[in-house]
Amino acid sequence: MSEVQRRDPRKEWIARNRLHPRHLEVLAELGRGAASEWMGPHGVLRRNPHAVGFTGPNGVKRIDRSGAQQGVTGGGAAAAAAEQKPRVEISDPAFSVVVVPDMAGGRLSGHDRDLLGLARRLADVDSASRGVVVAVVFGPHKESSFEEAGIDRLLHLDSSDVTGYAPEARLGALGMIDMAWTPRHWLLPDSKLGGGELGRRLAARLDERPATGVWQVEADPNQATGWHCIARGAAESLDIQRELPRITLALAECAEPVSETRHAAAPLSLPEPLPTTLSRIEDLGQVPVDPSGVALSEAEFILSAGNGVKDWDGFHHAAEVLGATEGASRVAVDDGYMARDRQVGATGTWVTAKVYVAVGISGAIQHLQGIQTCEKVIAINMDPGCDMFKRADLAVVGDSGKILESLVTLVEQSREESRDAA
Amino acid sequence: MQPDSSRRPALEVTVLVSVGRHPVTGRARRADQDARGVELAKSLPNAEIGLLHAGRLSECDEPALRSYLGMGFAELSLLEQPEGADVVPAVAEALEASSSQLVITGERAEQGEGSGLMPYLLAERLGWPLVTSLAAVESVENGQATLLQALPRGQRRRLKVRLPALLTVDGSAPAPRQSAYGPARRGQFDSVPGSVCDDEPWSQWQVQPARKRPKRLKIVKATSPRDRFKAAAAKSEGGGGQVLTDVTPQEGAEAIFKLLREEEVLR
Numbered sequence: 001m002s003e004v005q006r007r008d009p010r011k012e013w014i015a016r017n018r019l020h021p022r023h024l025e026v027l028a029e030l031g032r033g034a035a036s037e038w039m040g041p042h043g044v045l046r047r048n049p050h051a052v053g054f055t056g057p058n059g060v061k062r063i064d065r066s067g068a069q070q071g072v073t074g075g076g077a078a079a080a081a082a083e084q085k086p087r088v089e090i091s092d093p094a095f096s097v098v099v100v101p102d103m104a105g106g107r108l109s110g111h112d113r114d115l116l117g118l119a120r121r122l123a124d125v126d127s128a129s130r131g132v133v134v135a136v137v138f139g140p141h142k143e144s145s146f147e148e149a150g151i152d153r154l155l156h157l158d159s160s161d162v163t164g165y166a167p168e169a170r171l172g173a174l175g176m177i178d179m180a181w182t183p184r185h186w187l188l189p190d191s192k193l194g195g196g197e198l199g200r201r202l203a204a205r206l207d208e209r210p211a212t213g214v215w216q217v218e219a220d221p222n223q224a225t226g227w228h229c230i231a232r233g234a235a236e237s238l239d240i241q242r243e244l245p246r247i248t249l250a251l252a253e254c255a256e257p258v259s260e261t262r263h264a265a266a267p268l269s270l271p272e273p274l275p276t277t278l279s280r281i282e283d284l285g286q287v288p289v290d291p292s293g294v295a296l297s298e299a300e301f302i303l304s305a306g307n308g309v310k311d312w313d314g315f316h317h318a319a320e321v322l323g324a325t326e327g328a329s330r331v332a333v334d335d336g337y338m339a340r341d342r343q344v345g346a347t348g349t350w351v352t353a354k355v356y357v358a359v360g361i362s363g364a365i366q367h368l369q370g371i372q373t374c375e376k377v378i379a380i381n382m383d384p385g386c387d388m389f390k391r392a393d394l395a396v397v398g399d400s401g402k403i404l405e406s407l408v409t410l411v412e413q414s415r416e417e418s419r420d421a422a
Numbered sequence: 423m424q425p426d427s428s429r430r431p432a433l434e435v436t437v438l439v440s441v442g443r444h445p446v447t448g449r450a451r452r453a454d455q456d457a458r459g460v461e462l463a464k465s466l467p468n469a470e471i472g473l474l475h476a477g478r479l480s481e482c483d484e485p486a487l488r489s490y491l492g493m494g495f496a497e498l499s500l501l502e503q504p505e506g507a508d509v510v511p512a513v514a515e516a517l518e519a520s521s522s523q524l525v526i527t528g529e530r531a532e533q534g535e536g537s538g539l540m541p542y543l544l545a546e547r548l549g550w551p552l553v554t555s556l557a558a559v560e561s562v563e564n565g566q567a568t569l570l571q572a573l574p575r576g577q578r579r580r581l582k583v584r585l586p587a588l589l590t591v592d593g594s595a596p597a598p599r600q601s602a603y604g605p606a607r608r609g610q611f612d613s614v615p616g617s618v619c620d621d622e623p624w625s626q627w628q629v630q631p632a633r634k635r636p637k638r639l640k641i642v643k644a645t646s647p648r649d650r651f652k653a654a655a656a657k658s659e660g661g662g663g664q665v666l667t668d669v670t671p672q673e674g675a676e677a678i679f680k681l682l683r684e685e686e687v688l689r
Contacts, residue, residue: 066648105686165571165579168551192574197554200539204546209623212537215635232632235443235532241628253638260643280551280587284580287570288689294576301687322682323689354575355687357678376685377663378678384667394681395665396674406675411688414679 005041018050085262090152094129097122098183099151100174101135102193105354106142111189111252113149118217118255119187120150125219125226131184134268136177138170139163146265150258153268161276165283167194171201172277173270178206180271183246190214190249199249210247215254217244291325296342299325302353302374304344307331308360308381311401315359318404321411327351329361345370359400363388380404433469433562436520438513438527438540439498440475441486450486455528457598459591460493463526464599466559474516476501476509479611491609492601498609501616506624510540512616514547523585524567529555529592535624545588553583555592 014026031038036051053063097119101112108116116133123131132152137143139158146154155177161169177183188199190213203210213232220228220243227244232251291299303319304327305312319326328338330345344351346366356374361367363379363386371377371391379392380400389395396403437460442453463471473490475498477483491498501516503509517525530538545552557572560580567587571579572594644650666674682688 165581192555200542203539204542212539234534234536235445237443237632239630239632240535280584281553282582284582287578287580289576289578298575300575355682355685376681378681384665389663389665393663394677395663396669396677397667398669398671398674402671403674406672407678410675410679
């Protein structure tokens with residue numbers, strides 16, 4: 001076959017002539033059906049301005065330069081961006097930085113991500129001899145974005161003795177990690193969710209003096225470790241500047257989370273199995289708490305009522321069956337259906353619930369401010385255009401009374417089934 | 423060990439108390455968490471409670487320590503320590519010498535480093551189990567204590583621990599009773615000299631009043647000017663939510679039920 005590209009001037013003429021009856025056919029033949037740009041035979045970029053854009057509702061040609069049109073076909077711009085992040089592999093690390101994230105609810109929390117960002121800074125300080133960030137995860141998890149969080153090695157311990165509340169067994173595992181890899185830094189979140197406790201236990205076991213409540217870490221050539229940190233002390237009233245010790249318990253927002261790179265998150269395993277420790281603390285499981293006794297600001301699951309609720313007995317019954325703390329919008333409180341201390345929003349309580357169910361609440365801006373930090377918002381409303389639906393992760397249009405009723409039936413059914421199975 | 427068990431109280435409890443700091447005025451007061459610890463110990467049936475403080479009896483600290491006596495105690499053991507000393511060895515020695523089965527303390531001090539490490543170091547040194555952030559003691563029997571631990575979001579967890587044990591108390595424990603003035607004046611300090619261990623690193627650190635933490639800036643990493651504009655002008659809204667229209671109440675309830683199941687809020 002000849003290497004020379006043959007041009008067909010007639011076909012090119014037809015391709016240029018939009019009114020020609022064979023125009024589309026020839027375009028497809030030349031391989032530029034929908035393409036608006038192609039490389040010409042002489043290496044010149046050719047453009048077809050007529051193939052750009054789309055016909056608007058009034059029959060006028062519109063050109064959208066935002067990239068939204070490609071985004072529709074691409075399957076999510078976020079997914080594409082994640083693919084574009086450069087992947088970093090560290091094959092022969094000089095040292096290691098071990099992070100023990102809280103994994104509250106089985107996922108990396110914002111606090112955990114900040115901590116991983118700090119770990120990345122500590123590990124990448126010298127580009128010639130980089131360290132690896134090792135994350136130690138206890139128990140089952142639901143997290144899928146370990147790579148984006150900046151984790152090079154992932155040690156997942158899933159045996160039954162480290163799941164649940166098992167500080168002594170977890171401490172044993174961390175002690176083994178310390179023996180096996182001698183990490184240069186230990187980073188733990190200074191939180192109530194377990195990190196603060198585990199970090200202090202580890203420090204007492206390894207006989208190191210940790211820095212607690214750390215909120216800033218800066219490079220400092222005058223220090224032996226090359227870093228100094230600023231930690232909060234004396235009930236948040238003092239700033240203590242000191243050398244960064246081996247074990248650090250850091251507060252949230254101690255560093256920026258990793259956002260620009262992807263890492264390997266290669267699975268890692270302990271060199272030998274965990275020894276069985278005799279636990280002196282026995283976990284008897286969580287105790288059911290009366291949801292109405294839980295403070296609204298720290299409740300995990302809130303069922304909130306607004307102007308749209310007509311059947312108040314049904315609402316209270318639903319809250320009781322679901323085990324949710326009751327909340328209310330301003331209107332429901334003003335009308336006297338709910339107590340003032342149950343009001344959610346700018347003038348009431350700012351809530352931090354994991355799941356917030358808004359029943360018949362249209363979503364005034366003051367109310368939306370109050371639920372800013374909620375993780376998942378479910379809205380039930382008659383009006384599909386209300387502002388709450390823009391905030392909601394799941395919105396259902398319909399009569400709230402009937403939906404709550406069938407939700408209660410579902411929950412009772414599933415409880416009965418599990419009781420029968422047990 | 424126990425010559426006359428019928429007359430001896432079943433449980434000896436030591437509460438470690440410290441001098442707190444009022445968050446607004448900065449004056450010395452009884453530490454909030456320690457006072458809750460005292461209250462918790464008071465709620466135990468058939469317990470003999472001793473208070474232990476390691477420090478110096480100075481003019482400004484005395485009223486604070488006396489307010490613990492005002493909660494219904496005749497005396498407070500004072501382990502004499504100079505200012506800025508590491509009190510862990512002395513307290514550990516004192517606890518080893520005593521026959522306490524249960525040691526209750528606050529989670530972290532309101533003065534000094536306030537790292538909250540002291541109970542952990544004591545537990546490690548004494549070889550006792552440690553239970554943190556206690557809300558209540560349900561029962562103590564047969565050398566085992568059943569406890570309620572406070573979790574974030576108002577949740578509680580039941581634990582069983584073998585005695586002797588160390589317990590720490592945080593803000594979710596019952597509020598302390600008011601300190602009565604008369605008993606507080608009448609109470610005695612029982613001073614014992616303790617072994618002194620200097621805290622050298624503490625003297626080398628730079629300590630200053632807490633600075634306000636800088637607010638985190640929203641960093642926009644946009645590639646095109648249009649994205650930058652959108653990020654600057656955007657209202658904070660979730661977006662990407664699923665909207666179910668034209669569904670029967672059953673279908674809607676099922677979708678909600680599925681999400682509640684996924685988030686594990688149904689018990």
